[in-house]
Amino acid sequence: MKKFIALVSVFAAVLLVGCAPEVGSDKWCENMKNKEKGDWTANEVRDFAKHCVFK
Template identity: 40%
Template structure:
């Protein structure tokens, strides 16, 4: 796993970058991390 080159997973910046990518290009890890950190379950 590469770290330090981009936004911290779960940060607003990271969530925005992942959301801007086509979902077909998301890795399994991206999808899991996005669901865990970026999806507001209260809505």
């Protein structure tokens, strides 16, 4: 049963990641603008500056 739950969890994670917009796309930039600034990671800050501010 534990293996089944683990498999379902991995499958769900793959589906959720597959739905995320590509970093640097217009949709990704819009999502980042709406996200709380305190929740941004260092990589997200760098990517936002690179792709959304300094195109």
